[in-house]
Amino acid sequence: MENELKDITVIGGGPTGLAALFRSGMHEKSARLFESMPMLGGQVSALYPEKYIYDIFGIPEINAQQLVQNLKHQIKDFSHEIHLDEAVHSIHCNTNAPQFSIETKNGVFPTKSIVIAGGIGTITPRPLKIRGADKIKSGIKYVVGKKEDYENKKVVILGGGDSAVDWALELQPIADAVSIVHRRDEFRAHASNVRRMQYLDHRRKLNIYTPFSPVELNGTDTVESVSIKSVSGKLKTIPCDVILVMFGFVSNLGPMESWNLDVDKKKIKVNQKMETNIPGIFAAGDVVSYDGKIKLISTGFAEAAIAVKSAIEFIHPEKSVKTKYSSMIGKPKGIA
Numbered sequence: 001m002e003n004e005l006k007d008i009t010v011i012g013g014g015p016t017g018l019a020a021l022f023r024s025g026m027h028e029k030s031a032r033l034f035e036s037m038p039m040l041g042g043q044v045s046a047l048y049p050e051k052y053i054y055d056i057f058g059i060p061e062i063n064a065q066q067l068v069q070n071l072k073h074q075i076k077d078f079s080h081e082i083h084l085d086e087a088v089h090s091i092h093c094n095t096n097a098p099q100f101s102i103e104t105k106n107g108v109f110p111t112k113s114i115v116i117a118g119g120i121g122t123i124t125p126r127p128l129k130i131r132g133a134d135k136i137k138s139g140i141k142y143v144v145g146k147k148e149d150y151e152n153k154k155v156v157i158l159g160g161g162d163s164a165v166d167w168a169l170e171l172q173p174i175a176d177a178v179s180i181v182h183r184r185d186e187f188r189a190h191a192s193n194v195r196r197m198q199y200l201d202h203r204r205k206l207n208i209y210t211p212f213s214p215v216e217l218n219g220t221d222t223v224e225s226v227s228i229k230s231v232s233g234k235l236k237t238i239p240c241d242v243i244l245v246m247f248g249f250v251s252n253l254g255p256m257e258s259w260n261l262d263v264d265k266k267k268i269k270v271n272q273k274m275e276t277n278i279p280g281i282f283a284a285g286d287v288v289s290y291d292g293k294i295k296l297i298s299t300g301f302a303e304a305a306i307a308v309k310s311a312i313e314f315i316h317p318e319k320s321v322k323t324k325y326s327s328m329i330g331k332p333k334g335i336a
């Protein structure tokens with residue numbers, strides 16, 4: 001069966017992509033979104049779901065995951081199609097209408113315009129490559145997820161950056177035991193947080209192992225302990241239920257780089273209307289570059305509004321497209 005033609009296709013389900021879906025709904029346009037990860041929220045869900053965000057204007061303080069929930073709530077019932085775990089592999093520019101065909105593992109999807117909100121691209125954690133890691137099926141985590149999952153667990157955190165230190169502090173009050181293992185003596189994290197962590201280590205409420213590197217994971221299906229080795233060759237084994245690997249993430253623009261777009265330093269070049277070099281393809285959020293670009297959620301929201309308006313102008317060159325105020329047109333369909 002042929003997939004339905006949409007006015008706008010959004011690539012990427014981070015804050016910018018979700019804002020683009022909302023604006024499409026406000027303009028009463030049909031839209032479809034593709035997200036390569038199994039969940040919405042982009043970097044917010046993948047990299048810092050339990051952190052608080054303080055710079056969304058009008059919302060002085062919000063938990064990152066709650067922001068994603070709110071964004072999802074704001075678009076619900078606009079009847080937009082959302083495809084999770086479905087990366088866009090290629091875009092074909094057609095000579096006749098519909099303008100574009102989008103290809104994913106599940107087929108070909110026609111669309112009149114495209115808004116790329118692919119952020120930093122696909123986000124994959126740097127893997128733990130030590131003896132025993134490949135045979136362990138559960139207990140190795142790269143993304144923290146829900147804090148409750150760590151209640152009464154013995155947690156070993158590997159890494160020395162901000163995420164490793166932040167999570168050691170966040171999980172210490174709820175976990176049964178928290179140990180942090182870093183190959184250097186110095187942590188690459190906020191100094192006040194490092195001091196707090198060292199204070200807790202002094203009080204034996206948390207264990208710091210430096211300069212130690214993990215060498216082997218022990219256990220059958222589930223992780224039971226990790227063996228670590230110091231620079232001087234000293235070996236130690238720490239019992240654990242969960243290993244949190246915080247070696248950072250590798251981002252990759254992936255297929256976006258082969259779409260014949262004008263790309264500079266892994267960013268898509270756009271003008272003030274968020275137009276790319278290909279007519280009908282627009283981009284917004286962390287994925288774009290223009291003079292003065294700032295990578296913030298709020299700038300992504302604003303760029304999404306501009307990109308969607310430009311997309312509609314592209315679809316209807318004969319019409320003058322007005323941005324409607326929500327306060328004037330009333331509660332958008334779908335907001336309970």
Ligand SMILES: Cc1cc2nc3c(=O)[nH]c(=O)nc-3n(C[C@H](O)[C@H](O)[C@H](O)COP(=O)(O)OP(=O)(O)OC[C@H]3O[C@@H](n4cnc5c(N)ncnc54)[C@H](O)[C@@H]3O)c2cc1C
Pocket residue numbers: 011012013014015016017034035036037041042043044047048052053054055086087088089117118119120121122123253254255256284285286287295296297298300
């Ligand atoms: C640790 C950390 C803390 C931060 N704190 C703040 C803060 O306090 N305030 C703030 O304003 N900003 C903060 N930021 C920045 C903010 O998270 C980003 O600016 C924002 O996430 C950008 O949103 P986006 O939707 O443009 O991109 P992303 O969030 O990167 O989302 C892009 C999405 O596109 C998907 N994608 C990529 N390629 C494809 C493809 N081919 N097909 C389908 N899907 C694809 C990706 O999987 C991803 O989900 C922080 C960033 C980090 C890393």
